[in-house]
Amino acid sequence: MVITKKLPLVGFLAMMMAACGGNPGVHAANKPDPANQALAERARAVLIRAVTEEKMFVQVHAADALVDVGEPEVVRKIYEPKRPVTLTSAAPVGELRALVGSARTAKERADYIAQVEQIFLKATGLTQIQAIETISKLGHPIKGEVLEAARKLANTADDSVKPFVLWALHIAGDKDAMARTVALMDSKDEVARSRAVYVVGWEGTKDPAVLAKLAKGADSASPGDKASANFVGAAFKLKADPSRMAAWQARLEDTLANGPGGGRYSAAQMLRYRYTPADLPKLAPNLDHPDADARIGAAWAILYVLKHSHQAK
Numbered sequence: 001m002v003i004t005k006k007l008p009l010v011g012f013l014a015m016m017m018a019a020c021g022g023n024p025g026v027h028a029a030n031k032p033d034p035a036n037q038a039l040a041e042r043a044r045a046v047l048i049r050a051v052t053e054e055k056m057f058v059q060v061h062a063a064d065a066l067v068d069v070g071e072p073e074v075v076r077k078i079y080e081p082k083r084p085v086t087l088t089s090a091a092p093v094g095e096l097r098a099l100v101g102s103a104r105t106a107k108e109r110a111d112y113i114a115q116v117e118q119i120f121l122k123a124t125g126l127t128q129i130q131a132i133e134t135i136s137k138l139g140h141p142i143k144g145e146v147l148e149a150a151r152k153l154a155n156t157a158d159d160s161v162k163p164f165v166l167w168a169l170h171i172a173g174d175k176d177a178m179a180r181t182v183a184l185m186d187s188k189d190e191v192a193r194s195r196a197v198y199v200v201g202w203e204g205t206k207d208p209a210v211l212a213k214l215a216k217g218a219d220s221a222s223p224g225d226k227a228s229a230n231f232v233g234a235a236f237k238l239k240a241d242p243s244r245m246a247a248w249q250a251r252l253e254d255t256l257a258n259g260p261g262g263g264r265y266s267a268a269q270m271l272r273y274r275y276t277p278a279d280l281p282k283l284a285p286n287l288d289h290p291d292a293d294a295r296i297g298a299a300w301a302i303l304y305v306l307k308h309s310h311q312a313k
Helices: 009-020 034-053 056-068 072-082 091-101 106-122 125-137 144-156 162-171 177-186 190-203 208-220 228-237 242-258 261-271 277-288 292-311
Strands: none
Touching (some): 034 072, 034 277, 056 292, 091 125, 106 144, 125 144, 162 190, 177 208, 208 228, 242 277
């Protein structure tokens, strides 16, 4: 679905409320469902509470959701007071990602991204991986010393690290990076497979061979395989095989209803791309789930579906 305009969530909810108030000139079929309006308000409250009370990347997930649905001001109020902090610890990566998404100006955005790049250059281990993943998620093309460092890491790191580094190289224009990422979908390393599939699912592809590989992986991966959920999610999101969509949706919905918190979050992330307002009752129960990520995933998906269904009218 093509996004033509990014509506502030408050404005979006206000329009729903106004429409539900009863405009004689508006046909009833065009009025938002009051139940959906109430659900949107609940979802927003879940995200506000999470970004206010949660910590680390759970809090960042809520921030990502708020930025995506048009409430960057809330995110800035949480994260701006924390600046500046040391650039060699894990916490700033998520904080900076939230600030990039909620930046007021192009310069502000560029300054925050530059700080993430410094973390990538100075840190090691998981923090360095989180930094290059964040740079890639932001769609930022790396240059100069960051590009050189990424090229070196892509050739020397373990398979588990390579997918996110290759992702950054792909965005920077490396013609072989995505093919190398696709190859890692067959890695013996479960983490490498999982991350490679995640990258392919995020970037998208129309290559029949890659789609066939995704479909095969979705149908053959065992539930205990760390890459299994990502294979199903990516295959579903990209419609890797139209004849298998119903089966993959059923697997995602089973995870949404019965899986662990993180699994429910990921399932909601994929289902939102195909859901319509009629599907929202499947998400609503997770707004009260004890796991914060499960609540955030459901809230984000609900608001995403309502916003995009409104824009499609």
